[in-house]
Amino acid sequence: MQSFLGVGKGVVGTLGGGKAKPTGKIDIAVMQSLSRQGKVNSLVENYGHLIVDECHHVGAASFDAILKQAKAKYVLGLTATPIRRDGQQPTIFMQYGPTRHTAAKPTGAPHDLVVTPCTLHSRIDLPQEAGIQDVFRHLAIDQARTDAIAAEAVTAYDQGR
Secondary structure, eight states: OHHHHTOOTTSEEEEETTEEEOOSSEEEEOHHHHEETTEEOGGGGGOSEEEEETGGGTTSHHHHHHHHHOOOSEEEEEOSOOSOTTSOHHHHHHHHOSOOOOOOOOTTOOSOOOOOOOOOOOOOOOOTTOOHHHHHHHHHHOHHHHHHHHHHHHHHHHTTO
16 A cells, blocks of 8 residues: 555555554554544544445445544545345435446456355364454464465466356
8 A cells, every 4th residue: 555655655554464563654554453442433524535345345344433533524425235134224315415426347258157165174272261362363374274275376376258
């Protein structure tokens, strides 16, 4: 992000994944890190522009609490699925406004996607009190799992999928 925006070190911060290094200027945050147990991080009050990815989750209590506390002049919602199965899409438009841009599907892109589940069973030996970040860390360093996923990707590519 720093390179993309052409800003110096210390401008882009992060909140989430067990790390809290916000700068208060440009921060990339996981919504769950901004709202814990109904308490919203007061940092959200200081931003002038919020960009919310996966904004179709706006009905969730944590999203709602964050947006109510934010005093941003600009709020941009991003989603690939603005139409919700539960019919609650008016909530999205009330919170973020009308659709400003719809990305066109690339020419030649397939219309249907066939998903074939592939299950890889492996045992994860972690203490009972391990948190989700411990599980993610274990998965990230599991070389056999990574090799199996890579082999599957190569096979799919070789088959033109």
